Amino acid sequence: MKALIIGGAGFVGKYLTRRLLEDKYEVVVTKMENEAIDAEGFEVADLDILDYLSVKALLESGTFSCIFHLAAQSSVALSWKNPQLTVDVNIKGALNVLDAMRETEYKGKAVLIGSGEEYGTIDVREVPIAEKTVLRPGNIYAATKGCQNMLGTIYAKAYGLDIVLVRAFNHIGPGQSEVFVVSDFCKQIVEIEKGLREPILRVGNLEAKRDFTDVRDVVRAYEYLGRMGKAGETYNVGSGKAISIREILDAIIRLSGADVEVVVDENKLRPVDVPVIEADIGKISSMTGWKPEYDLETTITDTIKYWRKLYE
Numbered sequence: 001m002k003a004l005i006i007g008g009a010g011f012v013g014k015y016l017t018r019r020l021l022e023d024k025y026e027v028v029v030t031k032m033e034n035e036a037i038d039a040e041g042f043e044v045a046d047l048d049i050l051d052y053l054s055v056k057a058l059l060e061s062g063t064f065s066c067i068f069h070l071a072a073q074s075s076v077a078l079s080w081k082n083p084q085l086t087v088d089v090n091i092k093g094a095l096n097v098l099d100a101m102r103e104t105e106y107k108g109k110a111v112l113i114g115s116g117e118e119y120g121t122i123d124v125r126e127v128p129i130a131e132k133t134v135l136r137p138g139n140i141y142a143a144t145k146g147c148q149n150m151l152g153t154i155y156a157k158a159y160g161l162d163i164v165l166v167r168a169f170n171h172i173g174p175g176q177s178e179v180f181v182v183s184d185f186c187k188q189i190v191e192i193e194k195g196l197r198e199p200i201l202r203v204g205n206l207e208a209k210r211d212f213t214d215v216r217d218v219v220r221a222y223e224y225l226g227r228m229g230k231a232g233e234t235y236n237v238g239s240g241k242a243i244s245i246r247e248i249l250d251a252i253i254r255l256s257g258a259d260v261e262v263v264v265d266e267n268k269l270r271p272v273d274v275p276v277i278e279a280d281i282g283k284i285s286s287m288t289g290w291k292p293e294y295d296l297e298t299t300i301t302d303t304i305k306y307w308r309k310l311y312e
């Protein structure tokens, strides 16, 4: 089996590459020209998904059994600051991948990675959120991922393409950028431990509840869907359990053993925040047998270890 990972130099891509290699796939990974990647045991190609002809040429360059489309402007915060770029990469870029599949008469499977953020403002009666729930995106990033999902669903139906759609809820783990909340808190704690900052932890909205899954479980779900997902269908990938950012923060402080003061930083509050996001993961579980295996404490401990190692 030969897999193509588009946007593989990012946080998830590195874990997915490792997972697929362990599962004996032959792997081709694309990255942006300015990104570095330690290409051991797999092929690397530079690709900007906004360049349609390059996307098409890449698909013509090999026979892939599965394409995992991860390339994205993946930050909600940046999507408020740069909506144009977010729309270009997440919608136009995804459309380039879909059109290249159509034009090259691609026969393999494709997994398009969307987000639990697509559901947006959720009524408590809709929790846990099943895939058929109406989308009410609450930010620019979520809107673009909702659009990618719709385009992918339409292309699967209209052109008979074997496209599987994912809505991934928050994923966390060692190596994640500090733009994301859990990694941010762990990094700040380690900087405090090392005496690099005063013992004050700066936080945003602590009351929001999110559904967090270890990235190593997430990529296992993608691999399962790359084999067993049904064309045109959307699958939630999450833990199935919402937990408040405050609970996460408490766990991080407890597991690190640090003595810190918590201060709310206005700059970390987003213009619109969605109060509760929790996935119903029944569909992927019954289709593929997937269930998350990592517990939150292990993920947090590994993430703190990652930052400690980086600051050694």
Ligand code: A2R
Binding pocket: 006, 007, 008, 009, 010, 011, 012, 013, 031, 032, 035, 047, 048, 049, 050, 069, 070, 071, 072, 073, 074, 075, 089, 093, 113, 114, 115, 168
């Ligand atoms: O923005 P960069 O330089 O870090 O590169 C990101 C890359 N990317 C692109 N690749 C090709 N053409 C583009 N025009 C383009 N713009 C950005 O996609 C990065 O290497 C990769 C996405 O990785 P991360 O930002 O680390 O996201 P992560 O956490 O790996 O999430 C993977 C997927 C994304 O679709 C998320 O929206 C979704 O899972 O949650």
